[in-house]
Amino acid sequence: MKTVQDVRRSWIRTCCGARWKPIRNKLLVRKLGQWVPHALEQYDMDRRADMALYLLTLKRTHTCLDHLVTGDEKWSNYSKVHRRAQWVDKGAHAEDFPKHNVHAKKVMLCIWWSIHGVE
Known part of the structure; x- marks a missing residue:
């Protein structure tokens, strides 16, 4: 299913042909999506605060x-x-980008400490 942006882009390409880049630069803005951490339920946030x-x-x-x-x-x-x-589009937000694959190759880092500092 095509989005409104896909329809707009295909219409501009057919109307403008090779002049797509200058028009794109006037209509669109380059943005990075935000990193999205895992979502916590309200119950989890309350439990952590308590x-x-x-x-x-x-x-x-x-x-x-x-x-x-x-x-x-x-x-x-x-x-x-x-x-x-x-x-x-100007004023719009970029799509969010998911974090790393949880099954990717990893290394474990460990640290131990007490009231006197790092052991």
């Missing part, structure tokens, strides 16, 4: 967290995906 407040109040009242050692893991992709600029 847990953060709970941990902040627990830190003030108990010293047991001083002996805790924690860590974090991060999967980093080997492949580098590049966004390409798109020609869109």
Whole structure:
């Protein structure tokens, strides 16, 4: 199914022939789409905020967290995906670009820390 932009472009090409680029530059603007992270539900955002407040109040009242050692893991992709600029109407937004393939080749980075700093 053709979009309005596809119909407009094909009409301009048939009417203008080889003069398509100067007309395209007047009608369209080159823009990059935004990276879109995974979407969180309202429940997930509320749960994260509640847990953060709970941990902040627990830190003030108990010293047991001083002996805790924690860590974090991060999967980093080997492949580098590049966004390409798109020609869109003035005032319009470019299409969003999805992030990396979750099944691509990756390496895991780990860091451990305590209240005294990185271990």
